[in-house]
Amino acid sequence: MTIKSRTVAIIGAGTIGLTLAWHLHNLGYRVKLIDPQLANLIQAKSSSFAATGILMGCTYKKKKGRSWQLRKRSISLWPQWCASLQRYSENLTYRAGILFLASNKFEENWQRQMLLDRTGIHMRQWDRQKLDSLTPEIPKSISSALFSPEDGQIDPKGMLASICLQIIDKKIEIIPKRVKKITRLKDLWYLQFECGQSLTSHWSILCTGSDFSVPSSESSNSFETQRIRGQSLHLQLANTISNRWEYWPGSVIWRGNSLVPISNNEYWIGSTIETDNRTKGSTLNSLLNRHHIVPEWLKRSNIIKHWQGIRSRPMYRSSPILQLVAPRLILATAFYRNGILLAPSTVEWVLKCVRIVDRRYSYEAG
Ligand SMILES: Cc1cc2nc3c(=O)[nH]c(=O)nc-3n(C[C@H](O)[C@H](O)[C@H](O)COP(=O)(O)OP(=O)(O)OC[C@H]3O[C@@H](n4cnc5c(N)ncnc54)[C@H](O)[C@@H]3O)c2cc1C
Known part of the structure; x- marks a missing residue:
């Protein structure tokens, strides 16, 4: 199966979902970006639209561990991210x-x-x-x-506006609906919306900000926030x-x-x-x-x-929750205080994970 025929459902269009949609599209995936707030992003109430946009990566109390690595990596990627965002939004400060x-x-x-x-x-x-x-x-x-x-x-709003312009420009599919339930159907994920409609995808990436119930058959871990x-x-x-x-x-x-x-x-x-x-x-x-x-x-x-x-x-673990919880199901959520800062290293981690898993699937399929 080629990348072009693989669908990725991204659930949640805050900073993490929007930036992932853009990068996965650039890799060649067929992205479906799902969030009821996509119907009117100007009025969006998500955490991303409330942030002050501080990128505090170097000055951190710890000097080892996952969160220090994610911060350090993000700070090194931000200049490049900024340049690419400013191409679409010259006034982005x-x-x-x-x-x-x-x-x-x-x-x-x-x-x-x-x-x-x-x-x-x-x-x-x-x-x-x-x-x-x-x-x-x-x-x-x-x-x-x-x-x-x-x-x-x-400026978080300027940044999100720039990504939205790129998403519209590339004609990435946007679905302004709320996902109610997600279940596995052989090799696919079956997503049911609150309105009664549904879709299937090869990958599902949960970027809902808060907890979202992962099917208990897939993971026994708690993802409460x-x-x-x-x-x-x-x-x-x-x-x-x-x-x-x-x-x-x-x-x-x-x-x-x-x-x-x-x-x-x-x-x-x-x-x-x-x-x-x-x-x-x-x-x-x-x-x-x-x-x-x-x-x-x-x-x-x-x-x-x-x-x-x-x-x-997150209730029983450190922030953020960044995990492959089941085959082709990723949680990239619960960023608490630093979701804007950590977007570049999160996107890098997810892209790496998706590529490794898909390469293994292709290898096993012969
Ligand atoms: C006042 C304030 C100031 C902050 N300041 C900073 C700062 O200076 N620097 C910094 O780095 N961070 C800051 N943060 C934190 C930062 O805003 C968050 O970490 C970041 O925005 C999280 O982004 P996200 O994409 O994970 O989640 P969100 O922005 O919360 O987006 C999640 C999206 O998922 C959607 N969704 C939820 N459930 C479903 C569902 N079932 N189906 C479909 N869609 C769904 C929601 O509608 C929402 O749009 C601040 C936060 C606040 C509140």
Whole structure:
């Protein structure tokens, strides 16, 4: 069987599903991209459309293991990805560099350790004098900072729009339906939609973000996930002066929150991490008044927009779930906080897995 006659059903069209659809199509597979949100992507409510797009791959607490490998690989692939995305969307913004602010001894020590551990990765310490050159100003309670030029930020909506254009351009089949059930039918996967219709495919790749019940005949593992709400804000500085962020190095991470300058006077700040299902005003306020160390200009900024999304965290394993769970059935889901960052290494892993399995099938078939 040739690649051209093999169908791949991709269930879920967030960052992971969309990027996989594009790459598998380029390899020659007949891709069917399935998601009810494809009926109106502008209004999509998935986590991918809520993200702030921070690509934090180099600065990570671990220095070995799968998640470190995935991060490192993604960061090395992002420049190439960005160039290819910008071919379709000239206005797509990539902001190079992340500055991590330290406001206590613990954070200072972590930054010092990071500089010692990450040989081969370019990072620099910024002293207070260098921080003083920034406007709007960094509060005096921040003692030092670590600058990581290889980390960065990409506009997630611009990125997803660029991939959608490529998908439409290549006439990849899109099916705006919700998959209800998936079962094995000899060598094929049988997908039933909520509307009662169905289809079969050689491959199924589940990119639903959250858990999706895998037939118990196929896997005894648990793929349960927990829903974590995240809220973010789009703000405008109260005093508008042109080129306010001119000397700011990319984005800033501040006590686990990110600040992304997006235009002369506007910026995003995100995101909360809320484990219950209610949207809390108090948690949102904590973004504006983070541990009472935020500067006055942030407190006085005007809120232009507020948005939220759900992240999925695996219950009994580390994030993400990236696994061949049955013959030609892949789970690429539950990315929790880093699905945008990890898209390149995830796509690479899935493509490798699909190629190895298909080569083995062709070999066995003679
Ligand atoms: C507020 C916030 C800020 C974030 N900031 C960052 C950041 O700065 N950097 C970063 O890397 N990550 C960030 N993230 C995390 C990132 O958004 C996610 O990890 C990533 O978007 C996950 O992408 P995904 O494609 O796996 O899932 P999703 O974007 O959740 O997409 C899953 C899709 O599957 C579809 N689907 C579900 N069930 C079915 C079904 N049965 N049939 C068909 N379709 C189905 C859904 O409709 C949805 O469109 C943030 C998340 C939030 C909420």
